Amino acid sequence: ETGVTQSPTHLIKTRGQQVTLRCSSQSGHNTVSWYQQALGQGPQFIFQYYREEENGRGNFPPRFSGLQFPNYSSELNVNALELDDSALYLCASSWDRGERGYTFGSGTRLTVV
Amino acid sequence: EDQVTQSPEALRLQEGESSSLNCSYTVSGLRGLFWYRQDPGKGPEFLFTLYSAGEEKEKERLKATLTKKESFLHITAPKPEDSATYLCAVQPTGTASKLTFGTGTRLQVTL
Numbered sequence: 001e002t003g004v005t006q007s008p009t010h011l012i013k014t015r016g017q018q019v020t021l022r023c024s025s026q027s028g029h030n031t032v033s034w035y036q037q038a039l040g041q042g043p044q045f046i047f048q049y050y051r052e053e054e055n056g057r058g059n060f061p062p063r064f065s066g067l068q069f070p071n072y073s074s075e076l077n078v079n080a081l082e083l084d085d086s087a088l089y090l091c092a093s094s095w096d097r098g099e100r101g102y103t104f105g106s107g108t109r110l111t112v113v
Numbered sequence: 114e115d116q117v118t119q120s121p122e123a124l125r126l127q128e129g130e131s132s133s134l135n136c137s138y139t140v141s142g143l144r145g146l147f148w149y150r151q152d153p154g155k156g157p158e159f160l161f162t163l164y165s166a167g168e169e170k171e172k173e174r175l176k177a178t179l180t181k182k183e184s185f186l187h188i189t190a191p192k193p194e195d196s197a198t199y200l201c202a203v204q205p206t207g208t209a210s211k212l213t214f215g216t217g218t219r220l221q222v223t224l
Contacts, residue, residue, distance in 0.1 A: 004156075033211065042117075042200055042214030043157070056211055090156050092212075101147060102212065104156035 002027050004093050004105035012111045013081050021076045021108045023091030031055070032074040033102065034066060035090040043090055049074055050096075078110075086112045115140045119201050119215035126191055126222050134186040134218045136201030144210060146184050148177050149200040151217070157200055160186075191222045 035043035045058035049068035149157035
């Protein structure tokens, strides 16, 4: 079975720009969560999608938005990038909103300059 | 609000020197407590899920235990390849089952 795949692996953007990050969930998983991990910190929950609907959101502004597609893959969009958005963005997939735990991808390293 | 505190922040062990990592948590209702291993620049790799106080799980040199307020990750006779950051996370009950992570313990095992 394939794991969670994220693209791109690295990205450099300029402040004010917009970015889209992509995630293919593990085969059989219908739930995708996104996390932001700053250097030296634990991952922080951004939001979760279950069967194409947003199912929970952390303390992130509306310029962080997402989508889940019928094949359960997902996108994270960030508008009006700020320097503090520089982080490792992690996608995690699971079965039924976290039953039996989450499988994480390797992440996208976003640098905002 | 759910909270996870891990200690120590960093730990340096010699090969074969056993130790324990601590994860203290507060959560309104616990669905599960997770331990992950994370190598630099990589995503967290799943180790264990614990669901109720008194539960224990083992995998190779690692053993995780759970009480109502904390969890321990015991590392027996560690090897250099066990060097990584170990993350603890709690998953609350309810439909929006996000994980709340601690900041991790950076473990370095030397020869």
